[in-house]
Amino acid sequence: MVLPKTVSIFRRTRVLEGEIDEFMDNLAQSALAFKRAISIFLAEGRSAEFDEKLAQVNDLESRSDDLRRGIERQLYAQTLIPESRGDVLGLLENLDSVLNNFEGALWGFSIENPDIPEQYHEDYRSLAEQVTAAVEALVLASRAFFRNVEMVSDHMHKVIFYEKEADKVSTKLKRQIFESDIDLARKLHLRHFVELIDNIADRSEDVADRLAIYAIKRRF
Amino acid sequence: MDFATLFFLSSGLFLGWSLGANDAANVFGTAVGSRMIRFSTAAVICSVFVIMGAVMSGSGAAHTLGKLGAIDALGGAFMAAFAAALSVYLMTKAGLPVSTTQAIVGAIVGWNLFTATSTDPATLSTILGTWVICPILAAIIAMLLYKGTSWFLRKMNFHMIRLDAYTRAALILAGAFGAYSLGANNIGNVMGVFVPSSPFKDLSIMGMADFTSVEQLFLLGGLAIAAGVITYSERVMLTVGGGMLPLSPVGAWVVVMAHSIVLFLFASRGLQALLLSYDLATIPLVPVSSSQAVVGAVLGIGLLQGGRGIRWRIVGSVSLGWVVTPLVAGLVCYIGLFFLQNVFGQEVYQ
Numbered sequence: 001m002v003l004p005k006t007v008s009i010f011r012r013t014r015v016l017e018g019e020i021d022e023f024m025d026n027l028a029q030s031a032l033a034f035k036r037a038i039s040i041f042l043a044e045g046r047s048a049e050f051d052e053k054l055a056q057v058n059d060l061e062s063r064s065d066d067l068r069r070g071i072e073r074q075l076y077a078q079t080l081i082p083e084s085r086g087d088v089l090g091l092l093e094n095l096d097s098v099l100n101n102f103e104g105a106l107w108g109f110s111i112e113n114p115d116i117p118e119q120y121h122e123d124y125r126s127l128a129e130q131v132t133a134a135v136e137a138l139v140l141a142s143r144a145f146f147r148n149v150e151m152v153s154d155h156m157h158k159v160i161f162y163e164k165e166a167d168k169v170s171t172k173l174k175r176q177i178f179e180s181d182i183d184l185a186r187k188l189h190l191r192h193f194v195e196l197i198d199n200i201a202d203r204s205e206d207v208a209d210r211l212a213i214y215a216i217k218r219r220f
Numbered sequence: 221m222d223f224a225t226l227f228f229l230s231s232g233l234f235l236g237w238s239l240g241a242n243d244a245a246n247v248f249g250t251a252v253g254s255r256m257i258r259f260s261t262a263a264v265i266c267s268v269f270v271i272m273g274a275v276m277s278g279s280g281a282a283h284t285l286g287k288l289g290a291i292d293a294l295g296g297a298f299m300a301a302f303a304a305a306l307s308v309y310l311m312t313k314a315g316l317p318v319s320t321t322q323a324i325v326g327a328i329v330g331w332n333l334f335t336a337t338s339t340d341p342a343t344l345s346t347i348l349g350t351w352v353i354c355p356i357l358a359a360i361i362a363m364l365l366y367k368g369t370s371w372f373l374r375k376m377n378f379h380m381i382r383l384d385a386y387t388r389a390a391l392i393l394a395g396a397f398g399a400y401s402l403g404a405n406n407i408g409n410v411m412g413v414f415v416p417s418s419p420f421k422d423l424s425i426m427g428m429a430d431f432t433s434v435e436q437l438f439l440l441g442g443l444a445i446a447a448g449v450i451t452y453s454e455r456v457m458l459t460v461g462g463g464m465l466p467l468s469p470v471g472a473w474v475v476v477m478a479h480s481i482v483l484f485l486f487a488s489r490g491l492q493a494l495l496l497s498y499d500l501a502t503i504p505l506v507p508v509s510s511s512q513a514v515v516g517a518v519l520g521i522g523l524l525q526g527g528r529g530i531r532w533r534i535v536g537s538v539s540l541g542w543v544v545t546p547l548v549a550g551l552v553c554y555i556g557l558f559f560l561q562n563v564f565g566q567e568v569y570q
Contacts, residue, residue, distance in 0.1 A: 013385040082255040
């Protein structure tokens with residue numbers, strides 16, 4: 001009576017592991033697609049290729065929502081990892097919010113179609129790169145949380161590093177924008193997009209801070 | 221079997237029931253309390269393996285109790301078991317840590333005193349020595365297991381979800397082993413006093429296998445323990461699981477394993493024969509307290525983590541239990557025997 005149940009526990013385990021991995025893959029892919037989308041927008045504006053990247057991030061986001069709900073349902077319905085399922089739930093929801101930020105920022109570019117002067121392109125691109133690097137490090141830290149909790153801190157410090165770099169670029173960019181002689185409405189519009197991108201790095205750092213606590217709790 | 225015999229056996233069954241209700245929590249408490257295993261699963265596994273342990277390897281530890289005091293009349297055996305059960309009940313009510321092992325030993329010594337039978341000092345000192353060694357040994361085994369398991373898990377890097385599934389399976393296996401060891405080691409507490417005056421006859425099952433009177437007695441005791449597990453242990457398990465030191469599921473597994481290994485060591489005739497065959501020092505087969513083995517194991521892990529979070533008050537109450545429980549049981553037994561003999565006119569020794 002016990003044996004078949006045990007075997008089925010191991011099968012369910014593999015499926016669930018796969019779903020968590022897929023969720024992480026989706027976040028990492030969204031980061032890459034975001035970086036590419038910003039680069040395309042700066043080069044060609046709101047082109048078909050940009051729309052394609054936006055659609056890709058959209059798909060990844062809704063697929064991740066489904067995955068997250070499924071994972072949470074299984075964790076609670078089958079009372080899996082009872083001592084850390086609250087933390088896992090928190091982590092997945094926070095990671096999902098980072099993914100939402102990617103999607104929101106790209107929708108902002110698509111709807112408001114900001115006119116970014118050529119001289120700021122390099123800094124916008126650099127900002128997107130730092131943000132992407134921060135999220136990639138966050139994904140690695142989150143994967144380590146599930147597989148090798150000792151390694152979490154090895155990736156955590158990178159999240160903090162890239163967030164600081166993103167802050168530097170964003171401050172420099174905003175200063176340049178407001179020191180220029182373009183009209184105030186445009187300055188505010190350009191600043192809004194700097195913050196839209198930079199906020200993703202800030203959000204990643206917040207999630208990383210929470211992850212650090214979850215990791216301490218999981219050490220045995 | 222006549223009604224009087226059944227009545228006399230009832231105190232042993234009561235003791236078995238309370239042992240099942242309380243000590244099953246040591247085996248499955250952390251697993252059920254932390255919701256890693258459902259109570260129904262734990263209860264079924266625990267009951268089956270307790271009965272198996274009692275019938276298959278219960279005789280070793282029971283034999284030592286027999287040497288301490290061979291209670292030769294059913295009335296005396298009734299009162300010894302009843303005194304032990306009553307002490308367990310009273311001390312549990314008073315919120316004091318209690319062990320059926322210590323209660324029954326106290327009760328047997330009480331019978332010895334009442335009947336002016338001399339208590340074998342060698343057996344008594346072996347038993348008392350074991351009580352001190354049991355938690356220490358459990359602590360050492362827990363430390364080694366914890367170190368080894370932590371090293372293994374760091375090497376393997378299982379996914380959290382997979383580790384969860386493996387831990388559940390390991391907790392079930394450890395629980396089964398723990399229940400078997402509990403049955404083997406502690407059936408002596410429940411039925412040991414009835415062995416010399418067993419009302420059963422040896423049976424031969426179709427000439428293939430023998431089912432001795434002692435095994436029949438132990439089966440009955442095992443059933444009583446199982447009844448305690450099924451009817452009453454859930455509440456205790458939830459208390460133990462929620463109220464004990466904060467342990468990770470892996471830590472909980474280490475505690476159950478260390479507890480089970482200790483109980484097994486003090487019950488296994490096979491191991492004793494093996495050690496004897498190599499001319500090694502043997503481990504005495506003595507009923508030990510499963511609660512104290514668990515406390516020892518938890519302390520071991522606590523010490524390994526630098527001693528933080530150890531509740532020294534628990535250590536104090538365990539030491540107190542060694543002294544108070546046998547004294548209370550001995551006293552209750554002595555007084556009870558007096559009434560049984562002089563007021564109810566029953567034979568309490570031959």
